[in-house]
Amino acid sequence: MLELFFAELRCSWIQFRRYPVESISQIIFTSAIFYGLFVGAGYVAGSSFQLGDRLDSLVVGYMLWVLVNFVMANIAGGLQSEAQTGTLEQLFLSRYGAVQVFLMRGLAYLTLEVLKIVIILFIIILLTGSSLYFPPLLILPFISVLLGAYGFAFIIGSISLLLKRVQQLIPLLLFPLLFLLTIPTETWTGTPKFLALLIPMTPGAGLLRSLMARGDSLDLITLTIAFINGIVYFYIGISFFKVAEKQAKKRGILSGY
């Protein structure tokens, strides 16, 4: 499996070096959207526009949203484009199995995606004046969000495998995802808070907002919940994908309609 990971890593860096315009335009476009929203909000609010911690919280949420988008584009979008171009069946001929291939690919591309996110974050901080904390422990809730993101991406990937066209589905999911990752569910109480813990990635996102925007210390109970949330959605995603693979082979639609 390590050989597979390094093979995917090599591929991802080859493509990044060979087609840098794609990554550069992604970075510029993503930074510009946030800055545009920021300037727009400032115009609407007028001279009293002071977000403080709330801006920092929004920045963290937005960056997580960007990361989830990258993960979805890589797995679900990747599946669809491979089916269209005709390399998907070769992946299913791998002795590692499709799940391992896409998982290792996802992890390998993550190195590039994290680099892009760090650059975008840096640009947004410069443009908006946001200030964030970067405690080393943030890696733990970050992993829990990633687990949920991969699980979610595999669920969408399963749909892509069976229906082949998820181009309309992905944009439809973008805005609910943005909502999920930017609203401060960690400040809720009672039943809404409990429900929020069941939504994918939300507990981990809340923890990251607390750590990075407000400089709070890491709450171990919420971290445990975030990991359980991430692992459960990851397991659901992988299971869905295995079922989708079986169905696609049964229906003979692995490559196309």
Added chain:
Amino acid sequence: MIALEAYSLKKTYRLNNQIVEAVKNVSLNIKSGEVVAFLGPNGAGKTTSIKMMAGLIKPDFGWTKISGINPHKNPSALENIGAVLEGNRNVYWRLNPQENLEYFGVLKGLTHNQARKSGIALLERFSLQNKRRTPVQQLSRGMQQKLAFAVALVHQPKILLLDEPTLGLDVEATEDVKVLVKEIAASGCAILLTTHQLNIAEQLADKIAIIQKGEIVTELPTDELIRKFSGKTYKIEIESVLDKERIAKLDKINVEVEGNRIIYISQPELIYQVFNILEPLQIKIVEKLEADLTQIFLKLVKEGNR
């Protein structure tokens, strides 16, 4: 050594509330170094059969084994399969040939170093060394197909599955592919190729299985198949075009008409009846033929349709 076994493969699809039997009953055995051609018209079930054997489509009934391992039950069987599929790119166009070979080599179970070594050897064997650093999208169609072959062989599989390997290729590229197939078989790899191009099957295959409507209608060694139908066939070519009435009369006595000018008579006793039907049309050629695969194929497919 048996490289591929398939037993009673069956596949049915539900399409717009209709049941389509894509494959009814396909069984096959291929030995190491043997080239078997699946010959059949479009929609006969060739691609579905080959994909069931590769583990890409789950058969409704029957089983398949690659060197004794069922690819639907044990993914390690995939280490022994290489495939070049029709309608697919099979390789990544954004990478160059060397990168493709290294990547797919690892995907098929090799280490990076093994994949690299195997890739270099294959690039040389397939005369692609000069293009090894050219992105695949800039290569000719023929070179892309050769690379697809190389990628399918990078892990030295026991069986190579080729779905319409010469489709869309020009004459030169087709000849290259034919040479490659013969070389690969000579090195001990078993090959199953599907084609609707009769001359490809005739030139490359040791054994031909003619498939029609999901079933194998005949399976014989190539020369035996041709010998079975040879020596008795007459070909008559006329100057003008046959009218519908004459075509109907010829069809009634079970004589093949091709392109409204050429008549094939596999039963010599009918030849004078045919002359009577053709009178007084001008005859261009009358000759005794060694039957080729075209005629055998047309005859068997027509019988299958009846």
